[in-house]
Amino acid sequence: MLGDLYLTSESQAPKLKLALLVDDLHLQAVFAEAIDHIRASSFAEIVLVVRNGAPASGKSGSASLASRAAKFVRSPKLRHAIVYALYVKFDAWRTYKADLDPTRLVDCSQRLAGVEEIRVVPEQNGAVHRFPQAAIDAIRARDIDVIVRFGFNILKGDILTAARYGIWSFHHGDNDFYRGLPPYMWELLEDNPRCGAILQILGDDLDNGLVLAKGQYASEGGLSLFRNRIAPYWGSVHFLIWKLKELHERGFAFLQARAVPPAPYRGLRRLYGKPRNREMLGWLWRMLKRKVPDRFPxxxxxxxxxxxxxxxxxxxxxxxxxxxxxxxxxxxxxxxxxxxxxxxxxxxxxxxxxxxxxxxxxxxxxxxxxxxxxxxxxxxxxxxxxxxxxxxxxxxxxxxxxxxxxxxxxxxxxxxxxxxxxxxxxxxxxxxxxxxxxxxxxxxxxxxxxxxxxxxxxxxxxxxxxxxxxxxxxxxxxxxxxxxxxxxxxxxxxxxxxxxxxxxxxxxxxxxxxxxxxxxxxxxxxxxxxxxxxxxxxxxxxxxxxxxxxxxxxxxxxxxxxxxxxxxxxxxxxxxxxxx
CATH class of the missing domain: 2.115.10.20 (Glycosyl hydrolase domain; family 43)
Incomplete structure (x- = not known):
C-alpha cells in the first residue's frame, strides 16, 4: 500500500509522540492500518490512548426485532430515515466483501498493548464533546506532538490545543461540498462523479480546519454505498503517515506551506444528515430506471x-x-x-x-x-x-x-x-x-x-x-x-x-x-x-x-x-x- 512509501525519515530528530482518541479498541479497518503504519515507522510512536469513558449509547445486539421496530416508530428522526436504514442493510448484504470493507471493526488491543491508557468522560452538549480540564492537563503533561482522532464526537474547547501540533482527523467527504453524514451517500444521491477525503487539523469551525492533505476519487455512480466508499477510505488512509513523515523531516511550517488552500463551502446543504424516506425512494426509482436497461444491454x-x-x-x-x-x-x-x-x-x-x-x-x-x-x-x-x-x-x-x-x-x-x-x-x-x-x-x-x-x-x-x-x-x-x-x-x-x-x-x-x-x-x-x-x-x-x-x-x-x-x-x- 501507499503507506509503505513513508515509513522512514531522514531526520535524526526525536520520534514524534502521538496520542490516539478512541471510543473503543475495536477500530475501523482503515484506522487499524493507520496504526500499523505508525508502528512500522522509524519516526513516530504511540505513547497514549485516550479512551471515551462515556456509557455506550449505541445499539444493543440482544434487542429483539420488535423492540427495534418500536424504537423506529417512536422516534420521528429514525422513522423518517427508515428507508435509508433498510437500504444500508441490504446493500451490505448484496455487495459485502470483508477484506475490502474499510469500516469493519478490527480488534486493535494487541496493536496497542503496553501503551498507556486514560479514560475520559467528555462533557456532552448534543453532538459536541468537551474535555474536562483535568483530562486536558493530563494529556499536556505527556508532551504530545500530535493527537490523532479515531473516536469521540465533534470536539470543542481547549482539547484542540492540548498537543503541540493539534488534533489530526480524517473527514470522509469533500469538505468544500459535504459536511455532515453519512459519508459518500449524498455523492450518490446528487450524482456527483467524485468523492473527496481529507486529513485536517481540527479547529473551532466544523470541517473547516487546516487541510493537510486532500484526495478526489471516482464515485461508484451506481446503487452501492458500500462500493462508493472503498476508494476514498482506502485511498486516503496513508495521508496520516505521509504527513507525519513530513512533519518529522521538514517541520510544521512546511506542512502549513503545503496545506490545501481554503475554499468557500459550496454544498447544497449547510449540514447533511441521513436521507429522508422520500429522498431515498426518489433516488432509488431514478437509479432503477437507469440500471434496468443495463441488465439487457x-x-x-x-x-x-x-x-x-x-x-x-x-x-x-x-x-x-x-x-x-x-x-x-x-x-x-x-x-x-x-x-x-x-x-x-x-x-x-x-x-x-x-x-x-x-x-x-x-x-x-x-x-x-x-x-x-x-x-x-x-x-x-x-x-x-x-x-x-x-x-x-x-x-x-x-x-x-x-x-x-x-x-x-x-x-x-x-x-x-x-x-x-x-x-x-x-x-x-x-x-x-x-x-x-x-x-x-x-x-x-x-x-x-x-x-x-x-x-x-x-x-x-x-x-x-x-x-x-x-x-x-x-x-x-x-x-x-x-x-x-x-x-x-x-x-x-x-x-x-x-x-x-x-x-x-x-x-x-x-x-x-x-x-x-x-x-x-x-x-x-x-x-x-x-x-x-x-x-x-x-x-x-x-x-x-x-x-x-x-x-x-x-x-x-x-x-x-x-x-x-x-x-x-x-x-x-x-x-x-x-x-x-
Missing part, C-alpha cells in the same frame, strides 16, 4: 484508436488552450479485440504505432505494432506478450538503443524492455520498480531521469500520481521532493508522453471522474528540476471533441501522442453488442 463500451497525418497545427494546442481533432481516422481491430493506449515512434524514416491489443475472450492485453508510414495495415502484429496483461507501451530511445516500458500492473512491476530486433523482438533487461503502479511515463532532461507513475490502491480505483528521479535509466529510483503530485482522479493518470510546444513543456493526464478515461487534461510544467516541480492546468479535451464513429458520439478519450509526422488518440464508443 444492446450496446457496450468499446475502445478504438484513431490516427491522422500531422497538419500545420497539432491536434492539441495547450499553449493556445484549443484543440482540433478533425481528420482522425479510426483503426479497426480484429473482431473480439480493441486497440487502445497508442504510442508513436519514428525510426530510420519510418513511423511505427505501438498499442494495446486487448482480447475480450482472454481479458488480457498484449502489445502490438504496425508500420503506418505509407498506410494503416489491416491489423497490428503482436510484438510483446508475457502471459499477463500489458498496456501503455511507452517506446523511446536512449544512448543508441530503443526501449519500451509497458504498463504491467498484473505482474506488480515496472519493467524495462530493449528492442533486440526492432520493432518485433523485445527482451526484458531490468525491473525498475516493484509495486501496484500503472502508466509509467519517463522524461529525460539535463542528465536526470524523471518517472511519473500512478499508484493504484489494490482492490480499489484510488489513484495517486508520484514522481521519482534517477541518475541513470537503470539506476535506483528515489522520490522527488515534490512527490506525491496528485491524489485527484481528474489528473493522477498519464495520458501519453510529455511534449514540448511553443517553448513550453506539457503533461497530458486522464480525467477518470464519472467514467474511466472520460477526458484528457493538459498541464503546463512550470518547473522541473531534481528539487522542484510545479504545473498548472491549461486545457481539457473531452469526448465531444472526438469525431463520431458509426454515427455514434464518443464517450471518452484518454491517450494522445505525436511523432514521425502523425498523431494518434484513442476513444471509447457505445456500440451495438456483437459489432466488435
Amino acid at each position: 444492446r450496446r457496450a463500451l468499446h475502445w478504438m484508436t484513431a490516427i491522422r497525418r500531422r497538419t500545420a497545427e497539432p491536434a492539441l494546442r495547450p499553449a493556445a488552450r484549443t484543440a482540433d481533432l478533425s481528420g482522425f481516422r479510426f483503426i479497426m481491430a480484429p473482431n473480439g479485440h480493441f486497440y487502445a493506449d497508442p504510442f508513436l515512434f519514428a525510426h530510420e524514416g519510418r513511423t511505427f504505432l505501438f498499442l494495446e491489443d486487448f482480447s475480450y475472450a482472454e481479458s488480457r492485453g498484449d502489445i502490438a505494432v504496425m508500420d503506418v508510414t505509407d498506410e494503416v495495415p489491416d491489423t497490428a502484429r503482436i510484438c510483446l506478450s508475457t502471459g499477463s496483461h500489458l498496456s501503455y507501451p511507452f517506446v523511446f530511445s536512449h544512448d543508441g538503443a530503443i526501449y519500451m516500458i509497458p504498463e504491467s500492473l498484473a505482474a506488480g512491476e515496472v519493467a524495462l524492455y530493449r528492442a533486440e530486433v526492432f520493432p518485433d523482438r523485445w527482451v526484458k533487461t531490468h525491473v525498475l520498480f516493484r509495486g501496484a503502479v500503472v502508466d509509467t511515463t519517463p522524461w529525460f532532461e539535463n542528465g536526470v531521469w524523471y518517472f511519473f507513475v500512478t499508484f493504484i490502491v489494490p482492490g480499489t480505483e484510488a489513484v495517486a500520481l508520484h514522481l521519482f528521479i534517477a541518475d541513470g535509466l537503470t539506476e535506483p529510483w528515489r522520490p522527488h521532493p515534490a512527490s506525491p503530485l496528485s491524489h485527484d482522479v481528474r489528473d493522477a493518470r498519464g495520458a501519453g508522453r510529455l511534449f514540448r510546444q511553443n517553448g513550453g513543456l506539457f503533461r497530458p493526464a486522464q480525467d477518470c471522474s464519472g467514467t474511466y478515461g472520460r477526458a484528457i487534461r493538459v498541464f503546463q510544467v512550470d518547473a522541473l528540476t531534481p528539487d522542484t516541480y510545479a504545473e498548472h492546468f491549461v486545457l481539457e479535451v473531452g469526448p465531444d471533441a472526438v469525431p463520431d464513429f458509426a454515427d455514434r458520439p464518443a464517450e471518452g478519450i484518454h491517450t494522445y501522442d505525436d511523432a514521425g509526422g502523425f498523431e494518434v488518440i484513442d476513444a471509447k464508443f457505445k456500440l451495438p453488442v456483437g459489432s466488435f
Whole structure:
C-alpha cells in the first residue's frame, strides 16, 4: 500500500509522540492500518490512548426485532430515515466483501498493548464533546506532538490545543461540498462523479480546519454505498503517515506551506444528515430506471484508436488552450479485440504505432505494432506478450538503443524492455520498480531521469500520481521532493508522453471522474528540476471533441501522442453488442 512509501525519515530528530482518541479498541479497518503504519515507522510512536469513558449509547445486539421496530416508530428522526436504514442493510448484504470493507471493526488491543491508557468522560452538549480540564492537563503533561482522532464526537474547547501540533482527523467527504453524514451517500444521491477525503487539523469551525492533505476519487455512480466508499477510505488512509513523515523531516511550517488552500463551502446543504424516506425512494426509482436497461444491454463500451497525418497545427494546442481533432481516422481491430493506449515512434524514416491489443475472450492485453508510414495495415502484429496483461507501451530511445516500458500492473512491476530486433523482438533487461503502479511515463532532461507513475490502491480505483528521479535509466529510483503530485482522479493518470510546444513543456493526464478515461487534461510544467516541480492546468479535451464513429458520439478519450509526422488518440464508443 501507499503507506509503505513513508515509513522512514531522514531526520535524526526525536520520534514524534502521538496520542490516539478512541471510543473503543475495536477500530475501523482503515484506522487499524493507520496504526500499523505508525508502528512500522522509524519516526513516530504511540505513547497514549485516550479512551471515551462515556456509557455506550449505541445499539444493543440482544434487542429483539420488535423492540427495534418500536424504537423506529417512536422516534420521528429514525422513522423518517427508515428507508435509508433498510437500504444500508441490504446493500451490505448484496455487495459485502470483508477484506475490502474499510469500516469493519478490527480488534486493535494487541496493536496497542503496553501503551498507556486514560479514560475520559467528555462533557456532552448534543453532538459536541468537551474535555474536562483535568483530562486536558493530563494529556499536556505527556508532551504530545500530535493527537490523532479515531473516536469521540465533534470536539470543542481547549482539547484542540492540548498537543503541540493539534488534533489530526480524517473527514470522509469533500469538505468544500459535504459536511455532515453519512459519508459518500449524498455523492450518490446528487450524482456527483467524485468523492473527496481529507486529513485536517481540527479547529473551532466544523470541517473547516487546516487541510493537510486532500484526495478526489471516482464515485461508484451506481446503487452501492458500500462500493462508493472503498476508494476514498482506502485511498486516503496513508495521508496520516505521509504527513507525519513530513512533519518529522521538514517541520510544521512546511506542512502549513503545503496545506490545501481554503475554499468557500459550496454544498447544497449547510449540514447533511441521513436521507429522508422520500429522498431515498426518489433516488432509488431514478437509479432503477437507469440500471434496468443495463441488465439487457444492446450496446457496450468499446475502445478504438484513431490516427491522422500531422497538419500545420497539432491536434492539441495547450499553449493556445484549443484543440482540433478533425481528420482522425479510426483503426479497426480484429473482431473480439480493441486497440487502445497508442504510442508513436519514428525510426530510420519510418513511423511505427505501438498499442494495446486487448482480447475480450482472454481479458488480457498484449502489445502490438504496425508500420503506418505509407498506410494503416489491416491489423497490428503482436510484438510483446508475457502471459499477463500489458498496456501503455511507452517506446523511446536512449544512448543508441530503443526501449519500451509497458504498463504491467498484473505482474506488480515496472519493467524495462530493449528492442533486440526492432520493432518485433523485445527482451526484458531490468525491473525498475516493484509495486501496484500503472502508466509509467519517463522524461529525460539535463542528465536526470524523471518517472511519473500512478499508484493504484489494490482492490480499489484510488489513484495517486508520484514522481521519482534517477541518475541513470537503470539506476535506483528515489522520490522527488515534490512527490506525491496528485491524489485527484481528474489528473493522477498519464495520458501519453510529455511534449514540448511553443517553448513550453506539457503533461497530458486522464480525467477518470464519472467514467474511466472520460477526458484528457493538459498541464503546463512550470518547473522541473531534481528539487522542484510545479504545473498548472491549461486545457481539457473531452469526448465531444472526438469525431463520431458509426454515427455514434464518443464517450471518452484518454491517450494522445505525436511523432514521425502523425498523431494518434484513442476513444471509447457505445456500440451495438456483437459489432466488435
